[in-house]
Amino acid sequence: MVATAVRIADEEGLAGVTMRRVAAAFGVATMSLYGGVGGKGALVLAMIDVAMADAVPSGVRTSAGWRQRLDLGARTQWAAYRLHPWLAEVISLTQAQPVPSLVRFGEWNLAALARSGLDPVARFDVHLLICNYVRGLAINLSAEERLLADSGLDPDSFAGEPNPVLHSMMRDYPALAAAGDYPFDLDRLFAFGLDRLLDGVAPLTSGGAGGSPAPPR
Template sequence: MDCAECQDELPSPAGTGRPRRYCSRACQARAYRRRRDRGRSAPRHGDVTGAWASEAASTSTPVTVDDLVEAAVALADRQGIESVTLRSVARHTGASPVRVERLIGSRDRLVAAMTQHVLSRPRRDPSAMAPGSAARIVALAQSEWRRYERHPWLVSVLASSRPPVEPAVLEHAGDVIDAFVRHGLDPADAFDRYIALSAYVQGMARLLTSEQHETRAHGVTYAAWWAAQHRRAERTGRDRRHPWIAQNTTASGADGHDDVARWFAAGLPRVVDGLLARSTP
């Protein structure tokens, strides 16, 4: 007999009793979730023929690239970029893996399309921002930061020496570089300083994603962790040797977001001022 979910061959029964339908608890749970979320007629895991039939029967409009990209973004927002594969997107949209691969091509192309999607949403026109190079660059950096707040997975995609070179990525980089050039820097120097600014924004954003990972992995919030560190410093006397510990006894929020956002806001104008300073011979 074969598993009712994945179609792998079932092991030989060990004795009498009700025959097994699934090869593992994972297949049993997958079948339950499928029936719960999409009904008993939904295709089995890996059943490409059934997936095509289900898609054709359930909707007169086949799934589109936009549908797949939006589903992938929603999945990454909930579970992280690691959860996004062509198969997982197919499962969440009800499309067949064959159709997803035909429309998207590869996971790298899917991630690139996700990046373009979230960065190309309406944004402020740089020409409408406050006059002055510093104010414009700060506004552009804040815009990038807000993208990372809404889509934490995005920083792991863009914080690379080889990010997806999509139109929206190039447009944002061009806006920042142009602001540096308007300040009087040559294009090559402007590019170097754009990279330095982006590294600051992305580095602060990585603190957010790191804290989310720590909370999920250990079940301890940032506020609880920091309170424990403060008690330990009091117990060992370290707070007397390092007075700044006693002056920062509480976290602004349980998840650390408010603290990181405050640190980012405090440092950004100072970083920009430093990047706009001309090098002395």
Template sequence: MTESGSPSERIAAELRRRIVVGELAPGARLPSTRRITREWGVAMATATKVLNRLREEGLVRAVPGVGTVVAGKPEPAVGRARQSQPAPQRPSREVPQQTAHGDGRLLAEPAGARRVGAGGERDLTRERIVVTAVRVADEEGLAALSMRRVATELGVATMSLYRHVPSKDELLRFMMDMAFGEQPLPEPPASDWREGLETVARLQWRIYRRHPWLASTMSFTRPVLAPDAALHTERSMAVLAERGLSWEEMAQTAVALAAFVCGLAVHFEREAQAEQDSGLSADEWMERVDDEDHERLMANPEQFPMFDALNRGPEIDMSLEALFEFGMARMLDGVGSVIERRGDG
């Protein structure tokens, strides 16, 4: 895309030009995402996409503890060609096109053109709007999502979207429902209550991992009425039926387990952003925690005896996956104890 493209494409083109002409030499550090946001007045997600594009093109690379640096100077002809062509899309994050089923649900169709294209507003549908919005959120984060941005991606006027989607809140509801509908619950339901609850929890975990923005849109005090998301609560209560629990206990169990999964999944998007900002993975960051802070914490074993003992023991897995597995198992243990007490009663 040319200079008339999206903000991330225009900024990437300018940084690409600086690399080509030698203003940024091999090994030189590129502006950080925070500096890009200040210099160009864009969102953090847009700045992240800029650096991602340049990494995909092989022009820059992330160096732990340093940031993003120029990998090498391309040939001028290659540089000019890259400025005039769209940056390659990341296939691992691509969301397939969707079509409407007879009952209104969105179903995947073969990957193809990702924008409305020549048809413009004539071919605009709610389904295309939602698919485009999900792609933007998947690739750049929820902060980059707006009705205007979606309209730009589709090549239509912003106001035309409102004929199909009344508001951004409604758009988020449709996006949420599409995300949950992509991976339906297995049929038939498990006959064992524990297996049934674990199946629902693991499916939610996979959905949140596929769409890192999704967890931050969920609310358990003001829930959004999204049918495909509500089916998860329905299934969780159904596998608990006839186990001696009250309706209140079944509902609270289903919601508490979903809230636990969602609460951990919120960190998917946060970690992705932190890794882009710092150039460090979570493990690398932990290894480079400021030595003075670490020493200050460990220097007083009387005040922090548990931390002192922990530091002297074997390495412990504190990844999100490990916390999910441990927390889910302990919650299901608790549900099992309640069911046993009801049976004894």
């Protein structure tokens, strides 16, 4: 049932996920769906759990440095958003959500920082900043899909579609015009920003820029 809702959201966006639509796709009455998942809010939380399940890294040496582990966690999180563009819209930074896979992901990030030399509050700050950096950039994925669907173009044509009005406006703004044909790519921008964010954390840790764990005390 939850997998059906995730599939609908992946194909049609979050707006396509209604209790009636999911029930029809699953082949049950709408009221029986309410009895099974407890309402739309509970269904969305269950969808988050399924979509984020693969975002929790595994198989990495616990001796790996904090930077290597946080980098891997952020990249698996980004991959989940790439696979499920609607996901960033329903994950909250300000409201705790009782979702098992989100709890496991938080544990992964905080455990990665356990021997970084940062105090517990700073570790949680870093965890939230990285998670929200990835989520904030991923918000653009669903908007990009909607624009692409509305344009009727294939992805390559859409990306290269010129905007003569914008080009005309930029003639009066030389700093913007100097950017020329900026190679806009969300994956490239994600990787660049993640590296800069981790660079900023490094001087605060006892391991320094290398990201090696601090020796046991």
